Amino acid sequence: MVKDVLRRAVGVSFAAILLLNSVACTSYSEPVEPVPTSIPLVTETPEDGPLVLSAVGEPSEADFSLTMLDVGQGLSILVQADGEYLLYDGGARGASSYVVAYLQQHDVTELAWLVASHYDEDHISGLVGVLHTTPVEQALMPDYTTDTQIYQSLQNVLGEKSVPVFYPEQGDVFSLGNAEIQIVGPKNYDYASDNNNSICLRIEYGDFRCLLTGDAEQEAEQDMVASRQDLPCDLYVVGHHGSSSSTTEELLEVASPRYAFLSVGASNSYEHPTEQTMTALQQHGIALYRTDKQGEITVYSDGETCWFSTSPCEDWTPGSQTAPNTPLATVPPQSARYVLNTHTMKFHYPECPSVDQMSEKNKAFTDASREELVTRGYTACGQCKP
């Protein structure tokens, strides 16, 4: 219907009409005057560029919205479809009260779905706070276990609140209002790295499609592509905070997004996002929105078009090692007192069996004291109990 109106209104070319098959979006920055109808106005129709539409209405008119909360280094995404809510991850411990406050301020009195992508602290800490304060109808959890305290807290509160937990499999489909939520990954939960066990969702609301892959890395991305999952999307939530281990060329080719949301902490010690990822997104002509530069970001959709709370970020600067804390002194493996996992922020004795399973890029050796590690935010491994 809207497509017909567009064709008559501006006589856009057949090619431009075809572009509408993937949703055409625009940015909305200031609250706009309510428009008499929800028909988008075409402001510009470049010959072979994307169709640019003007703002189509206020956020409240949207039947669907997806907000990337600004949780710093971590991830938390609130999806709303026809008044039902899904929360995908809740950020790290420091972000927990902000996530809870955000839900309360936006009158989210109940979550239809609570999803933990995987059990890393920067994804599930905030979920514990949310479970304590907001009724949750059902939860989707990845089907693996881990020995962290925060994982235990999550299990405890799910039990206390008697939340039904589902461990989804690739190909499962759930609904949220009129949105369809497809589980596109992981292929299985047998990956050695927890990141690769991330639950990956493709959310479809009318013609508008979003892809969320948590911290899934190369191996899991390639398996999703190889297993012919439905990956094409309009909006891609950049995997693993823009790490170079994610957002592979294979995934971008198939997913072919026009917009990307990136959740990353300013001056984080991982140097996320990486130059490699920034370049890949740029080369694919994807408009980027990032929390470290722009704070919370929302995309709205009525199922035909979409629009944003702000303009794309023109700043493609990768993360650099200008972390507020000077890095811990690292020492050669043989003289190390402890081994750090810089991703899970745990420390282990060098002989701990989990050290062997740690991926090399997350591993660091240190002779720092236990106290210093604790002040730096590290927690002791529950297995070797250093």
Ligand SMILES: [Zn+2]
């Ligand atoms: Zn993460």
Ligand SMILES: [Zn+2]
């Ligand atoms: Zn992770």
